[in-house]
Amino acid sequence: MRFLRGVLRYPVIVATLVVGAVVAVLLFTGDDDAARWLAVVYVSAVIVWTLIGMIRDVVRGHIGLDILAVVAMVATLAVDEYIASLIIVLMLSGGEALEDYAGRRATRELTALLDRSPRIAHVLAHPGDLDSDEVQDVAADDVEVGDVLLIRPAEVVPVDGVLIAGAGSFDESSLTGESLPVTRVVGDEVLSGSVNGSTAVHVRAMRRSADSQYQQIVALVREAQASRAPTVRLADRFAIPFTAVSLVIAGAAWAVSGDPTRFAEVLVLATPCPLLIAAPVAFLGGMSRAARAGVIVKGGAVIEQLARVRSAAFDKTGTLTEGRPDLIEVRPAPGIDPDELLALVASAEQYSTHVIADGVRRAAQARGLRLERADEASEVATNGVTATIGGRTIAVGKPGFTAGLAPDTVHTEFAPGQVAAYAAVDGRFAGTLILGDDARPEARAVIAWLREHGVERVAMLTGDARATGEAIAHAVGVTEVHAELLPPEKVHLAAQLRPRPVLMVGDGVNDAPVLAASDIGIAMGAKGSTAAGDAAGAVILQDSIAGVADAVSIGRHTLRVAYTAIGIGIGLSIGLMLIATAGVIPAVAGALIQELVDLATILYALRALTGPRVDLSAVTTQSDAPHPVAAGRD
Structure with a gap:
């Protein structure tokens, strides 16, 4: 079954390997003409199929990098290097498989959240008798508010509920990123998605599955996985220059040597897999690393914007403050x-x-x-x-x-x-x-970290009274306060903030409009509203704005890795092309070497999974800034 799934997932790879094996047998038996014609017909079919895909991309406004691969395949066929042309086809189709593998590796934290989604609930048949072992197994989606559930040891809590008997220890790492188990006692809320410890407990359902914390996170993860990273845009920035340089080098080699084979030998080293694969793998890795840090980022476009943020605006209540007045x-x-x-x-x-x-x-x-x-x-x-x-x-x-x-x-x-x-x-x-409502203890360090890392302007946008807003702002080191604002006024001010891009952080229903209108919106999702989470580009799962610094840091590291991986691919390709102009790299060897270039760029792109951690304890929070100069229910 695994082999069959592989065939269905990567049919071009399988077909290319089969054709290559038949060609090898024909060459071994001395039937060179049959081998040549089989390779030419197969590669020609791939060229036509690739051209159709390129035309579709152009219609959608994207400049396809596959033009280099098409020219390389045509050139190798023209000079009778049909073995090299088969290797190019294998390289292009193999690039898809490499990207798929690297993508699964890069998104394993996101995928783990989906895999752990609760599906079954044990509902007590007699809710008034907690000693009864009679339970009915129902789908988590069918649990009603008020049902009493039995959560056995090591089981995932299916819906948000209240502990009604005894005490329990719960692993909430998939929700908050906190690695240590937390203890809950009677009356405490138990979140769906948390894993029960070693003692069976009884929980009364507070919300249906669709409204529970974990399902909201799962919905965010699905949205993040479905959204496309800005890989096309990144590739487009290099597509035309790289294509032009490659064709110029190959054309010059042909002109100087007078040998058309030299054109093919140079061009096989210019295939675009580093551009097409490195960036998506890096962005997927960044999204996965953010999830591990307790921040769900909805796509690579958000990662790229986080990397470039130059202004930040914060709501007050529940964001800069603890939100528990x-x-x-x-x-x-x-x-x-x-x-x-x-x-x-x-x-x-x-x-x-x-x-x-x-x-x-x-x-x-x-x-x-x-x-x-x-x-x-x-x-x-x-x-x-x-x-x-x-x-x-x-x-x-x-x-x-x-x-x-x-x-x-x-x-x-x-x-x-x-x-x-x-x-x-x-x-x-x-x-x-x-x-x-006290200021969050980490808020001052987060504001200071943002300023130390290139965020030029930090403001508070609050619906509270001026005196209250200014007091909290002074406590956390914010010097620009806009107070007594209605939601439309917040949206207007966020639109006027310069320099761009602007990051907005909020938590409540009233913050949803400004989160949606900002260049990057981050919602406090631990206790915040669904509306805020839906409107934002990223959601912090922990009840701490330290995730803002994590998100910005991960965004910058990810974009740096993506650009570096692309640079490595382009640099190696151009260097090898220049060497190939001397005729020292045969076309077949060049096609194989290019596979190593692809591998190098992918391995480097996976560095987005790791990176420096934000150490807020090392941030200097002493400030000689003046009191706020500008400035209810927030």
Whole structure:
């Protein structure tokens, strides 16, 4: 079966080997004419097929490098070097196989994610009896929210869930890149795709398979694998010059020697496999290395843009900050009980996806307050949420949002770095909740690393109040702050940033437009929204913006490897062509030598799988930069 798959996958290689073997037998038996005609007919058919493919490429706007191979095959046939022409055909078709092998090697981390995708779930037949061994095996896609699942030792968690009994140790390396297992206890969330340890546990499903963390990552990986690296563009940059130089050298050798065989001997060394293979292998390697570092990059075009980034913009909440604001103080309006205000606000915030809402809900649950269901609720992104609960209308959000419904809204003072959620009940101001969200500990080092590595401009684009944005910006070393922005304003500012390309990093639904509009968008995917992940060109799976530095570093290393591999191929080919002008490299030997050039470029391109690691601890974060010069719910 393996042989049959090989035949079906690489039919030209198999056909060429068969023809070559028959030609060898015919030559051995002395039937030179039959050997010659068989080789000429077969190679001519390959030439016609290649020309058809070249015409299709030209129609699509791509200049085909196969012209060199076609000219080399025609030239070797014309001077009766039909053995060399067969080797050229084998080299071209073998290049596809080499690229396929190198591609599988380069994308093994991405492929591993797909291979580990959970498919089966053990659903308890009697959810109330955790001691029961009676389970039903169902497809992971058929698990419903609320089902109780048995996760046996060493099994992959099929859907996101909550641990409902005991404690367990889980390997989350395929999700976050963290190599050490993490311990989860009752009430903790267990992510799909994580691998259970040595103890069987019970989990209640929180989401369906399609909505779970691992399936979202798998979808990103499939998108990354389907997207084409900019190999055609890279090859096109060298196609015309390399073709012209090769033809000039071969033509000059023919003119000086007066021997047309010299033209063929030179040209067999100019086949374009280094250009066609080296770049895609390098980009695939870079994507795989990024996945190993916890960053899913959606294609080689993103890798190339990351390598060239010159400006960076960051969202604040959940990006430069930890995204887990804690309630510091409840400031009710006169006559309102603090716990009642917190309960009402938390009930309304159940219908918001903002991280501030999560902080309010956690505070209410910690105080044992009961949250009510809403009869009607709606959210205005970056502004606030309104809900009708028990006949009362509650509005929570920015002061301007609340003031539109409660004109008596009173602005409150709070410390830099804190944020206030304003509340109104039935059209009257009800008070404020003060929350604090600390800057990420690694944020300052990441900003400093970007500046040290050629990113000339770093800005914050936030929907929060100016004072809050400036406080966090100063803490992390950002000197340009644009605050109190709506999503369209973020998009406009990102479009105006110079120099280009511009990198934008964000995490929430409100960041999706600016992530999509930027040259490169990176989404914080560990806790961020699906919308942000879909809009971005890359997604960080860990809850850390250190992945931004990793992504940029990997992009630059990958592009450097791709260009170097192409340079090695071109340099060796031109050097060998110059030597061949003296007539010291026969056409057959030249065709075989070119195979070694292909191998050398591929082996070098695989260096994209490895490279220097970003050491943020070595970054100088001391800054004498002035306070921010320019500047809610983010």
